[in-house]
Amino acid sequence: MTTILAGDGHPALAHAVAGLCGATLAPLLVGAFADGETRVRIEEDLAGEDVYIVQPTGAPTNDRLLNLALIADAATGAGAARVTAIAPYFGYARQDVRKRPGEPRSARLAGRLLSEAGVDRLVVVELHSPALESAFDMPLLHLDADAALMPAVRAWNLDRLTVVSPDAGGMKRAQRYAGALEAPLAAIAKTRPSEDADVALAVDVLGDIRGRNCLIVDDMTSTGRTIAESARALREAGAEAVHALFVHAVIATGALARIHDAGVRRMLTTDTVRTIDDPRVEVVSVAPLLAQAITRLSTGSS
Ligand code: R5P
Numbered sequence: 001m002t003t004i005l006a007g008d009g010h011p012a013l014a015h016a017v018a019g020l021c022g023a024t025l026a027p028l029l030v031g032a033f034a035d036g037e038t039r040v041r042i043e044e045d046l047a048g049e050d051v052y053i054v055q056p057t058g059a060p061t062n063d064r065l066l067n068l069a070l071i072a073d074a075a076t077g078a079g080a081a082r083v084t085a086i087a088p089y090f091g092y093a094r095q096d097v098r099k100r101p102g103e104p105r106s107a108r109l110a111g112r113l114l115s116e117a118g119v120d121r122l123v124v125v126e127l128h129s130p131a132l133e134s135a136f137d138m139p140l141l142h143l144d145a146d147a148a149l150m151p152a153v154r155a156w157n158l159d160r161l162t163v164v165s166p167d168a169g170g171m172k173r174a175q176r177y178a179g180a181l182e183a184p185l186a187a188i189a190k191t192r193p194s195e196d197a198d199v200a201l202a203v204d205v206l207g208d209i210r211g212r213n214c215l216i217v218d219d220m221t222s223t224g225r226t227i228a229e230s231a232r233a234l235r236e237a238g239a240e241a242v243h244a245l246f247v248h249a250v251i252a253t254g255a256l257a258r259i260h261d262a263g264v265r266r267m268l269t270t271d272t273v274r275t276i277d278d279p280r281v282e283v284v285s286v287a288p289l290l291a292q293a294i295t296r297l298s299t300g301s302s
Contacts, residue, residue, distance in 0.1 A: 002298045003046060003080075007055030007071055009064045013088070013271055013287060014054035020291035023052070023298075030067055038063070040070045047079035050298050053119075054086045054290070057110070058250060058273035061091035065110055069117035076118035084121040084297060085114055088272035088286055089220075089248045093128040096135060111136040123293055125272050125286055126219050126247045129169065141293060144173075145247045145270050148284045150180055152268055153215065153245060160240065162186050162212040166230040174217045177245075186214070188230045210238035216264075220248035224255030228262035241265045248272050249281070256280055 002023040006014030008030040018025045027043035053071050057064040068085055075083050095106035114122065115138050123141045127133065133140055161183040165174035167190040178185040186207025214234045221227050221244075231242040243266040244259060250273055259267060260280050267281040276283055295301075 001049050002294065003049045003051050004294075005042065005051060005053045005071055005075060007053055007064070008067055009055040009057065010088075010271070010274060012275055013056075013285070013290075016285060016287035017054055017086075017290045017294065020287055021294045023294065026051075028071065030071070038067050038070055040067070040074045042071075042074050042078045045079060046075055048081045049079070050082050050084075051075045051080040052084045052086055052123075052294050052297075054088075056089040056273050057087050057091035058089050058248075059091075065091060065113065069113050069119075072114065072117040072119045080118075082120050083118050084123060084294075085119045086123045086290055086294070088123075088125040088270075088290060089250070090122075090124045090127060093124075093132055096129055096132045105135070107132055108135040111138070114138075121297070123290070123297070125270075125289070126173070128219055130172075141297065143289055143293060144176075145272070145286055145289065146176065146180065148270055148286050148289055149245060149247070149268060150177075152282060152284050153177070153181065156243070156266065158213040158215065158243065160212050162207070162209050162214050162239075164188060164207075164209070164214050164216045164230065164234065166190060166216050166218050166226050170218055173219065177215070177217050181215075183215075188216075188233060190226065190230070205233050205237040209234055211240050214239045214242045216242065216244040218244070218246045220250045221246040221255055221259065221269075222250045223252050224258035227264065228258045231259070231262040231264045235263055243267070245269070249274065249276050249283075251276070 004018040004023045005028045029041040031039045055068040092106040092110045121139045163178040165171045165187045189204040227244045245268045249269040
């Protein structure tokens with residue numbers, strides 16, 4: 001039997017996924033003891049069950065990650081035959097390597113925590129870097145969100161479209177979109193002026209985007225600076241209009257306003273982290289993508 005546990009990270013997404021793949025949602029309590037420690041309780045025997053825990057590990061990242069580990073441990077203790085963690089947004093994914101001495105490899109450590117807690121397999125959507133795939137010592141299903149996002153972009157009917165990667169790391173993703181949308185590709189040369197990773201600066205537009213409808217494609221937006229500063233650079237370089245697509249709406253306070261104020265005409269994202277309710281952003285759900293993944297994993301099909 002396929003059972004889904006809705007973690008505290010995104011219950012609405014877990015419910016949507018369960019509805020789409022016809023799996024049972026087992027009753028799960030995630031609360032807090034008086035001293036602030038997390039209290040988890042699965043109110044059902046999971047003996048022999050194929051269990052899927054839906055829990056993105058976005059902010060508050062440490063709580064969501066540890067709660068996922070606690071739920072996995074509880075599921076194992078309740079007799080689950082196999083535990084799969086579905087973390088459509090995987091926090092700490094940007095900290096995949098030691099960029100400077102003295103820094104942790106946070107993504108690797110997060111993966112080890114989950115294995116130790118009893119997670120047998122991990123399902124994620126668009127990790128920050130494909131190189132991170134090797135950081136997990138358990139089977140990983142790494143999905144891209146193209147099937148969810150592409151129809152929405154197509155529905156915009158943008159003519160004279162150019163797809164733009166806001167940095168070198170996003171080139172492969174942007175290339176994929178450019179190919180599917182039969183549009184040329186441009187890029188932004190982005191440098192970070194300080195050691196603070198939350199400060200980005202778009203310095204140069206690579207490619208001719210004069211008179212074009214530019215679609216910035218990024219894996220996530222956090223402070224919104226990467227997209228906002230890319231948009232400014234594109235407009236200064238003569239773009240007709242700038243639109244933005246980001247898979248994960250990590251969005252720190254003020255991010256959407258920053259992007260909007262930079263003249264970005266349309267924004268498109270998914271509900272991997274949370275469901276945003278903001279008239280400036282169009283949101284498509286990854287629930288069908290995740291439901292399909294669960295169906296395939298539980299039946300063993302490819
Ligand atoms: C960076 O390499 C990522 O792909 C994103 O561009 C970045 O994390 C976005 O962050 P922010 O919105 O804070 O500029």
